Amino acid sequence: MSAGLEPNSPTQTLPTSTAPALDRAAGVPAQGLLQRLRSTFRGKWLALLCLLPFALFFAVFQIAPLVWVATNSLNAADGWGLGNFTEVFGSPFYRQAIKHSLQISFWSSLLGIIIAVLGSYSLRQVDSKLRDFVMAFSNMTSNFSGVPLAFAFIILLGFNGALTILLKQMGIIEDFNLYSKTGLIILYTYFQIPLGVLLLYPAFDALRSDWRESAALLGASNWQFWRHIGLPVLTPALLGTFVILLANALGAYATVYALTTGNFNVLPIRIASLVAGDIFLDPNMASALAMVLVGLMTLVTVVHQWILRRSYHVTR
């Protein structure tokens, strides 16, 4: 750590070194301009130097690993090229991992956003005491994910879970397997809800209450209001939130790992098992899979930025 802090020290001379330089510049008119230019440059350079520790750490822990992954994804067993990628898309096993990842992300994001929309719209209509309490609780549960969440769901919905038994006795379900795709979709939906509420709650600001009254005065029904005014106004926020939830689910590893000890075939699990598994390791293959995941995430991020720009235009 001390090595990273060292580049900071030269910047301490920033104010003292520029001030005398300016004084000298005033005394010698011919060289003044040059010197002043030089001192501003030096000020900027010292300021840039201030960015060095940050740049160093960011490069070591964010850029370098990504560059390694991107480079080595092209390093196949038969030489450099797209060999790893053809293997990924040619293998039914890896294709299944991609399919599972996309399916679980899509359905959990959809269910999560529906519950979040209904919940956050109603949250705005109830008294502030109840609203503040439930909002605070929802924000807190956004930290309830990963390993602890998986354990909580095993207790509730596992083979001998309290809720499973209750629902069985009531005759609603015959059997429920938490360790299946359906189980994972329910589990993922749970951690999508608080994030969805957090992102959507402010979006309803765009929907002014007097529009609703005007629409009602002009004879619009509840359904017509939502169909022609409510939903079109909210669409950018809904889409934006949906892609964030998608990204959130696509990259999720801890929850599914803790639930199935890495036995369920999704992309993050495959990647991790190729670098930290006990059977066989293939970091280059892991890199190719990782690049597929990064590609999906980048697509989602780009779409999100595009929607953000559009929604800004709309609200203006």
Add this chain to the structure above:
Amino acid sequence: MSRAELSAAGLYHRLMVYTLFFILLLPLLGTLLYSLSTDWSATILPSGMTFKWYVELWGDPRFLAAFGHSLLICVGALLLSAVLILPLLFVVHYHFPRLDGLMNILILLPFAVPPVVSSVGLLQLYSSGPLAMTGTPWILIGCYFTVALPFMYRAITNNLQAINLPDLMDAAHMLGASTWKAAFLVVLPNLRKGLMVSLFLSFSFLFGEFVFANLLVGTRYETLQVYLNNMRNSSGHFTSALVISYFLFVLILTWAANHLNKDKS
């Protein structure tokens, strides 16, 4: 709308909010009950209540060590983040406002690159050679800095824009302060609230980080989440007590952050 219609709508909204609350509460409630029960299998309700799982948990030295490890790593990572991000923000907003656009793209990287992807590269790069640090807490401190970065950058940028940095610096300069002095004695105290809130909230999600901790370090420097995962084969009541203890701790932190946030407005 008539009065009857209004109250019907009111009832509907209350019902929806209670449903949302109930959905979010259910897993926690289940875990809490499980952690307090003597035995609970194949029935809807537990057969007896006890505190023994909590006593056992808080008497376990391995748990206390993991808790300490998590605390140390999170505090270390947040200190590092503050030391790196504060000068960055000051320089970007005061000297190079145009860099803000570039930074906004860079801070998307930790989002677009999930921890499991970074881990692939990190494991290969830093397992040997001059920067060999996998298996040590140092690599986690560095990684957690990247995890906290987007959040801290956004939160403190909002705060910086609210205090109007250029005017504040001009005023300080006019009163004879050097840039260095103005940054430390004028700007920094004004950022205290935003910094504290973002530190508290970052702490609560770093404390729950599992992917980096498990893949890069594992049992060699066991954090709370890794310990929880390794305890999977012990009694479910014991792990429930662990989950509830962890959640209570995070709850206190989030509550403190909310409290600080409320003071500001």
